[in-house]
Amino acid sequence: MKEQKMLENLRLMTTIAAIMRFILIDKVVEIETGRRIKAVKGVTLAEEYLADHFPTFPVLPGVLLLEGLIESASWLVRTTENFAHSMILLEEARNVKYKSFLAPGAQIEYTVEAKTIEENVSSFSGTGVSNGEQIVEARFGLRHFNLADKDSTMAAVDAKIIGEMKKRWELLKK
Amino acid sequence: MAMTISREQVLEQVRTVMVDALGVDDNEVKPEATLMGDLGAESIDFLDIVFRLEKTFGIKIPREELFPAETLMNNPEFVSNGKLTEKGLNELKAKMPHTDISEFAKNPDIGKLPDLFTVGMIVNFVESRLKAA
Numbered sequence: 001m002k003e004q005k006m007l008e009n010l011r012l013m014t015t016i017a018a019i020m021r022f023i024l025i026d027k028v029v030e031i032e033t034g035r036r037i038k039a040v041k042g043v044t045l046a047e048e049y050l051a052d053h054f055p056t057f058p059v060l061p062g063v064l065l066l067e068g069l070i071e072s073a074s075w076l077v078r079t080t081e082n083f084a085h086s087m088i089l090l091e092e093a094r095n096v097k098y099k100s101f102l103a104p105g106a107q108i109e110y111t112v113e114a115k116t117i118e119e120n121v122s123s124f125s126g127t128g129v130s131n132g133e134q135i136v137e138a139r140f141g142l143r144h145f146n147l148a149d150k151d152s153t154m155a156a157v158d159a160k161i162i163g164e165m166k167k168r169w170e171l172l173k174k
Numbered sequence: 175m176a177m178t179i180s181r182e183q184v185l186e187q188v189r190t191v192m193v194d195a196l197g198v199d200d201n202e203v204k205p206e207a208t209l210m211g212d213l214g215a216e217s218i219d220f221l222d223i224v225f226r227l228e229k230t231f232g233i234k235i236p237r238e239e240l241f242p243a244e245t246l247m248n249n250p251e252f253v254s255n256g257k258l259t260e261k262g263l264n265e266l267k268a269k270m271p272h273t274d275i276s277e278f279a280k281n282p283d284i285g286k287l288p289d290l291f292t293v294g295m296i297v298n299f300v301e302s303r304l305k306a307a
Contacts, residue, residue: 098214
């Protein structure tokens with residue numbers, strides 16, 4: 001039993017590490033608590049995943065465009081609920097559309113509007129625009145919680161994650 | 175094995191594939207809908223779509239036959255300055271005989287390539303495969 005718990009925790013830690021490694025926005029340029037956030041990301045040739053996607057025509061993968069929208073929304077949630085939850089995950093994405101490609105040298109501006117932000121769930125609609133061109137749009141829902149909700153021994157992990165997110169916010173906010 | 179299945183029936187089944195693979199609603203999957211721009215498909219989804227089409231219609235679809243984009247995008251002889259070269263266009267024509275690419279060929283901007291991938295194009299492809307079977 002103890003081993004199973006350790007394995008579960010290990011898997012959880014790996015997931016959290018992976019999530020924390022993702023940074024698909026560079027700067028939050030505008031924020032209206034509870035309602036709306038705008039963030040930008042510059043695409044550079046140095047981003048590793050571009051080497052394969054594609055060798056002769058590097059463009060940001062669609063999932064990472066969506067990730068930019070999700071991260072923007074997550075920061076809106078965090079600042080609105082004052083960093084109450086460590087985990088903010090995608091619950092659902094609908095009507096995702098990839099209208100144009102985004103290549104190195106370009107900057108995309110994400111605009112995300114909150115439809116609702118409740119204690120543990122929120123829903124948004126978002127778009128990404130670059131140089132006047134629509135790149136991506138989506139409607140999506142997030143859910144937010146603490147690991148300690150299910151397992152009180154994880155409270156320290158929650159605190160650590162929230163601490164890291166607060167530090168990251170200092171870098172992202174304008 | 176001759177299959178007498180109507181275009182309407184093929185469309186119906188292709189629609190189900192798209193709904194399952196992309197999580198879109200039935201009514202969004204119109205013949206003129208583009209996979210990326212309208213239905214939100216992206217690189218990862220194309221593999222899933224091919225797999226589901228194979229299962230649904232009992233046909234084999236060799237990699238790159240339905241969505242030749244990857245071969246095109248990986249070969250510098252086919253793409254230059256964000257446009258398909260003459261070689262690239264010929265490769266595209268050969269790989270997609272079931273689609274009219276004449277409009278695209280006038281200005282073969284690789285950013286516009288996804289517009290060729292519509293639901294109708296998939297129906298064309300499946301129909302031609304079923305006839306050949």
